[in-house]
Amino acid sequence: MSRISGFNKNTLTTGPLVRLAARSNALGGPTSGLAPSYLQANLIVLPRRYAHDFRLLCARNPVPCPLLAESAHPGAFDKLKSYIRHDHSSSSHPAAVDIDLRRDAPRYLVYRDGELHAQTQDICAEWQDDDHVGFLIGCSYSFEGALADAGLPPRHVVQDRNVPMYRTDIPLCPSGVFSGGTYVVSMRPYKPEDIEKVREITQRFTTTHGEPIAWGWEAAARLGIQNIASPEWGDAPRQLDGQGEFGEDADEGYIPVFWGCGVTPQEAVMRAELKGTIMGHAPGHMIVLDVQEHQVFGAAT
Template identity: 60%
Template structure:
């Protein structure tokens, strides 16, 4: 064979098939490897999702009290077993043992994106991990997430609109005050919003009512609720994507339409809002809104 002979090579087949994420563990691993960086809404149906916030230990007791006094926006479902422990959780869910919460866990990497606050000011948004920010003094808290009742809504033929349009859920700062706890003063509720037909709202209320550890029933609904909650413009969110009609128009363009009624739930971004109002010292970390921590326990395990 001469030196100029070319040996044919088998072509390399390139595939663009999406990663299939059907379990909480699969989502965590994909987030850890930066293979999934988008919203977790609709991922691993049936598995519990959680909001995440990590605080210096000196604020842990006050934060537990904040959750106890504000269970609708801040339903506490677990915390790190010890300060500095990013791999083991203490469960607060009845009937869910610690070891069933999340195996092979790394709280520093296992959300698709994170936010970092320094002295209560947002410094970094949407970063892939918090490895360089986590310390042996941090305590992590898991707050229930309304994504965890979306599977039930889908099964009932009432999929949330943001899942249909492949968008992040709209989230708003409200004027509803939180009950204060220790250093956590001056905070207000954050709410998530899903539009529904007026005729479907009672069914939506009944479905979500049973998921108390994941915010439970909606707290307000109707076009008049926008003003009651202190939301200045339904088209302007503080977190997530702006809401749209099914044909792509801004939701506010159909104000008063009974086929596009805003429905609001307590939201687990509330603790991050509380941090920004509390003037805390040091570094606080949380998930980027909409980019949750997936657990190994199931949504149906939190039904009441």
């Protein structure tokens, strides 16, 4: 039975339970596969002077940067303003009640003046109560349970690995200080005959990146991905048997399928070379919310 630093992985079935485990420094690895059906979120924390430009960046780039919630006011780490709509309603759904943005991701990255400064299990010492604003961005982990339920489990989940993520050449629509950024994509291999089913399953998850933006080996080249075996973030993809590298001529006809990825905002922040202390989740180590997919996207058809 799989365990995560003393926690039984199979008992982490809700967003609050996963956050409690992370807050206790008991989650050492990625959150993929935890709390099935609960929305997972990427985190970026910015000084308040950049908040307006970042909101606009999300509005202009909704596929890679779907904004779910943000600090209720500058400095708030335990209260959120939610943009999550309840099953196509005009009213917002609370993202999470008992939450601490400083401690509820299993691992964080801290940047100083555009350079990576540290990796840590919490950011309490870095958080500035009068200045920092936390933003939660939708995560493609949120639709992985639906894929698994349809008999199409993502390979990295089955192999207990982190999803591979790649920097691309696709430019973001700029916003204020955020210029020069490009899409980041996550990748999951599937057979060509399964692509339409994969698209059908994931397209309703509009606030967690939705359906794939590209698939196939020619698409990888168009995205500017030079080597599928060397992602910029996450774990290198393996063949179906978990042994060799995933590649064009080595995996029984599987092809790469690419989705927008919530690491995109962190990449945009790094390209912007912002001054001050910026923080975010370590790729793959998400904050899991209280909201379940059926509450936002409706029941699967």
